[in-house]
Amino acid sequence: MKVLVIEDNPRMANAISKGLNAAGHVCDVCVSGREGEEQAATGEYDVIILDVMLQDHDGMDLCRNLRRRDVRTPVLMLTALSGTKDKIAGLDAGADDYLTKPFDFEELLARLRALTRRVTDLDSALLRYADLEIDLPRRRVVRAGKFIELTNKQFILLEYLVRNADRVLSRAVLGQNVWDMNFDPFSNVIDVHIAALRKKIDRPFDQPLIHTVMGVGYMFSSTPPNGSTTDDQVSEDD
Numbered sequence: 402m403k404v405l406v407i408e409d410n411p412r413m414a415n416a417i418s419k420g421l422n423a424a425g426h427v428c429d430v431c432v433s434g435r436e437g438e439e440q441a442a443t444g445e446y447d448v449i450i451l452d453v454m455l456q457d458h459d460g461m462d463l464c465r466n467l468r469r470r471d472v473r474t475p476v477l478m479l480t481a482l483s484g485t486k487d488k489i490a491g492l493d494a495g496a497d498d499y500l501t502k503p504f505d506f507e508e509l510l511a512r513l514r515a516l517t518r519r520v521t522d523l524d525s526a527l528l529r530y531a532d533l534e535i536d537l538p539r540r541r542v543v544r545a546g547k548f549i550e551l552t553n554k555q556f557i558l559l560e561y562l563v564r565n566a567d568r569v570l571s572r573a574v575l576g577q578n579v580w581d582m583n584f585d586p587f588s589n590v591i592d593v594h595i596a597a598l599r600k601k602i603d604r605p606f607d608q609p610l611i612h613t614v615m616g617v618g619y620m621f622s623s624t625p626p627n628g629s630t631t632d633d634q635v636s637e638d639d
């Protein structure tokens with residue numbers, strides 16, 4: 402999942418970001434309420450983690466503003482305030498869940514999974530395309546009955562490709578949804594990861610699924626689009 406963290410405590414924001422990345426998620430961090438509100442309104446996120454007590458913005462008001470702007474992304478509020486009235490106020494402001502500091506990180510991950518399941522059926526147990534199967538809860542990938550071991554980033558990239566199968570995806574779209582808002586559009590990191598993924602997903606099998614659409618981007622499909630190639634643009638060592 403892609404998560405936006407709005408938290409002005411650098412240590413807390415860094416800890417949450419590292420934990421989410423280690424769990425295989427994509428994370429953007431905003432350290433001010435003003436920046437966070439604009440990012441939440443313009444970016445595509447699966448869930449927002451919002452600190453209630455921001456220095457430049459009240460988290461409750463920020464959440465209300467997002468709902469007024471028709472931002473429907475699930476919001477998990479973080480706060481040191483544990484009273485029932487405080488939780489009710491947060492939920493009434495438009496939050497979907499409420500977690501009190503300090504918290505166990507595994508509980509945070511569980512709550513994020515629960516929030517995304519409420520609004521989408523994409524978090525079903527399995528994703529299937531052709532002879533490829535992705536077990537999301539166990540983070541396992543099997544093709545034609547053969548288990549394929551992937552890194553966290555390769556798994557996220559493959560999941561996004563499969564969810565958008567038969568669509569041409571530009572490097573900008575992949576950078577925004579699989580990396581984060583600090584992604585360098587001039588970097589060849591996407592090409593490198595695609596090359597590494599091809600070695601595991603395509604080359605041991607008869608039918609390639611990852612296609613390069615020259616000058617545009619990539620497409621995951623069992624039917625190659627016109628003008629596409631299955632050749633890598635760079636080597637993994639570049």
